[in-house]
Amino acid sequence: MSRLKSYQIGGLVALAGLLLVGVLLAGGIAWEKWHEGPPTAKIGGPFELVDARDGKTVTDQDFKGKWLLVYFGYTHCPDACPTALNDLSLALDKLGDKRHAMAPVFITIDPERDTADVMKDYVASFAPDIVGLTGSTEQIARAEKGYRVYAAKHPTKDGGYDMDHSSIIYVMDPAGRFVTNFTHETDPDQMAAKLMSLAS
């Protein structure tokens, strides 16, 4: 009898334990959701990458105090990336003295092919102040995760690959917080107007 009882108690304790774990899990998820806020609040964050100009390590902290304009793309991209970078440079040209408040960066999603050397020459074709950023596969993956960038290799028939990727220009305020975004389809005039109003 007493053996049976202790067996039953053991079962009850196990059940209670399971219940407690379930409640904690559910509560934890709810708590997480509650504190997540709008999805935009979590875009960005710290990154550590390689500056294509000098091959030196650069972090998000190096851009604090400026409006960070972040575009993720790759140099083997024939369409969206040149369009985005060109439109961004056209917009920058319209900013007058507010231009120095901007830090436009182009982060590669294809670090394998986009070395510092390749990136440096590529961005120079668009605007002198766009900074090309590359890094190790891990560094790039972390930056992509922070900015919620989708990037995936798609193999081609010739044994090479293209990248499937989201094409977004993120606007981060001087404190590093996400404010708004453009795409490669945003009109440069609209981009410039928005940046002007933000920076003034």
Add this chain to the structure above:
Amino acid sequence: MQFRRFLFSGLAALIAVGGAAFAQQAQSAKVEVTKAWARATPGKSTIGAAYATVTAPADDRLIAAATPVAGAAEIHQHTMENGVMKMRQVDAVPLPAGQAVTLSPGGYHIMLMDLKAPLVAGQSFPLTLTFEKAGTVETKVMVGGVGASGPAGHDAGAMDHMDMGAMAGHKG
């Protein structure tokens, strides 16, 4: 006399109609390729894209492209799905009879790979397009700026609806 005149004018009319029909047929066998353009390539990039407007007189398909400036030229299509840009090689671009089909940013393009030299704004290069039925057509591709959104000197007001739709948002 009266009858002779009638016969002559009838013959003349026949010749005129026949000639016109023949001329039209000769003309219609050819695919029209216009406004061929490409963007200048940035930095050391060895890839590029060429665009053009193609009008086939009868249903046809653009099945291949070649140019001496690139190691390979393929037909690619861009699609935007849920904010993700995808580029895929396609076998052909369908060309419905008499309809101008515009290859443009965000849609179809001729992907140029292993460029032998950078594409420089203001220069041009030859491009041969192969059609399933109509054979090959050679065209001259004008190179615009790195962020050009259409052929140089292309008047937006003169664009047809197809152009407008395909190029919406690509102002530059």
